[in-house]
Amino acid sequence: MLMALVALIGLLVSLYLTLYKLGRIGTLACGTGGCETVQLSRWGDFLGLPVAVWGAGFYVLVLALCLAGLQDRFADSRGLARILLVITGWGVLFTGWLTYLELFVIHAVCRWCVGSAVMVVVLFGLAWWDWRTVTGGKWQVAGGNDGGR
Amino acid sequence: MVNTPAKQRTPARRDPKSTRIFYLALAVIAVAGIGALGYLSQRPRAQVVTQVDSTLPKVQSNGYVMGSPSAPIEVVEFGDFECPQCGRWATLTEPDVRTRLVQPGIVRMRYIDFPLSMHRNTWQASRAAACADEQGKFWPMHDKLFETQDEWNGIATRSPDDVFKRLAGQLGLNQQQFNQCVDTRKYQAKIQAHEALALQRRAEGTPTFVIGNQMVTQALTYDEFKKLVDQALAKSGAPLRTPVESGATKGATKGARKTPAGQ
Numbered sequence: 161m162l163m164a165l166v167a168l169i170g171l172l173v174s175l176y177l178t179l180y181k182l183g184r185i186g187t188l189a190c191g192t193g194g195c196e197t198v199q200l201s202r203w204g205d206f207l208g209l210p211v212a213v214w215g216a217g218f219y220v221l222v223l224a225l226c227l228a229g230l231q232d233r234f235a236d237s238r239g240l241a242r243i244l245l246v247i248t249g250w251g252v253l254f255t256g257w258l259t260y261l262e263l264f265v266i267h268a269v270c271r272w273c274v275g276s277a278v279m280v281v282v283l284f285g286l287a288w289w290d291w292r293t294v295t296g297g298k299w300q301v302a303g304g305n306d307g308g309r
Numbered sequence: 310m311v312n313t314p315a316k317q318r319t320p321a322r323r324d325p326k327s328t329r330i331f332y333l334a335l336a337v338i339a340v341a342g343i344g345a346l347g348y349l350s351q352r353p354r355a356q357v358v359t360q361v362d363s364t365l366p367k368v369q370s371n372g373y374v375m376g377s378p379s380a381p382i383e384v385v386e387f388g389d390f391e392c393p394q395c396g397r398w399a400t401l402t403e404p405d406v407r408t409r410l411v412q413p414g415i416v417r418m419r420y421i422d423f424p425l426s427m428h429r430n431t432w433q434a435s436r437a438a439a440c441a442d443e444q445g446k447f448w449p450m451h452d453k454l455f456e457t458q459d460e461w462n463g464i465a466t467r468s469p470d471d472v473f474k475r476l477a478g479q480l481g482l483n484q485q486q487f488n489q490c491v492d493t494r495k496y497q498a499k500i501q502a503h504e505a506l507a508l509q510r511r512a513e514g515t516p517t518f519v520i521g522n523q524m525v526t527q528a529l530t531y532d533e534f535k536k537l538v539d540q541a542l543a544k545s546g547a548p549l550r551t552p553v554e555s556g557a558t559k560g561a562t563k564g565a566r567k568t569p570a571g572q
Binding site: 176 | 346392393428
């Protein structure tokens with residue numbers, strides 16, 4: 161439940177940054193703050209889309225998986241726990257790369273991006289805890305009767 | 310999620326009451342968040358327009374001027390050649406402004422360098438534009454620099470002067486004169502004076518426009534720009550002229566013409 165709430169807040173932050181990037185919120189100008197510098201740098205886009213859009217997609221996916229996990233059918237699902245661990249782990253790596261760019265390449269820090277990074281790390285921590293709880297810390301991909309559980 | 314230990318493979322049962330509270334909290338956060346985003350995105354952006362402090366000194370630098378000396382409104386732009394939003398303004402909005410407001414003699418544009426420290430190659434770009442101005446080609450170079458921003462900005466290269474020299478060749482400038490001008494940093498002091506002026510005028514970023522007694526730091530759309538020009542015209546008492554009524558003076562956009570500062 162906590163993961164779903166964090167993912168929802170992260171989604172809202174990503175939507176805010178997406179609207180900002182599209183010029184619908186705030187002032188799009190250079191030199192007026194860290195977020196402007198980061199968003200307007202070439203690293204503000206990834207594979208043709210604003211990074212914030214990728215972030216929104218990430219949070220939507222995590223939120224959907226968390227809500228699925230709340231259904232009886234998927235309660236205690238090892239597969240779901242593994243997927244969440246992998247996705248949030250990837251999120252931590254991607255966020256780490258973005259934070260590196262902010263600190264050492266762009267030389268500007270966007271506080272909204274920092275907030276999002278913290279949420280991704282929290283999501284990973286919760287996913288790790290959940291995975292440990294459900295599987296006992298054993299990565300059983302092949303064999304075993306997962307059966308959606 | 311779930312918290313049943315692996316050894317106890319029994320489906321988790323949730324308290325229906327806590328589940329209801331959870332979904333309620335989720336819905337409240339979603340509605341509040343979406344409502345806030347909707348409000349923020351609908352809020353008019355014109356709120357960032359501020360009044361110019363009348364005690365500030367007049368703009369003393371000539372900068373680079375485009376338009377009729379008799380145009381009733383002068384717009385000062387503090388710009389940074391490496392700023393993506395200045396590039397957005399220069400490539401998307403400024404062509405319309407030139408056609409519909411500068412050529413008819415309604416507006417005179419004055420560009421003043423405001424190189425921001427975050428941009429590695431912007432000083433070189435400003436110097437290159439000044440060198441082009443020496444040969445009467447500031448505005449063609451201005452346009453070229455913004456069009457090719459991705460080729461010479463601080464992320465693309467550490468040797469932007471090579472790109473500028475190529476652009477100078479494309480614009481038909483005297484290559485030897487331009488190269489020497491760039492290599493010797495001939496107009497460094499001029500750019501420094503422009504930067505000092507921008508700071509003195511309390512420009513906070515780029516592009517910053519001073520239109521009449523209003524100042525805005527934003528890559529304006531044409532409609533936003535026109536609205537501020539109309540307000541300045543109304544305050545100045547000058548007759549509101551449309552492009553059709555005033556007639557276009559096409560030559561007004563050719564080259565960089567310097568006139569005494571009006572702001």
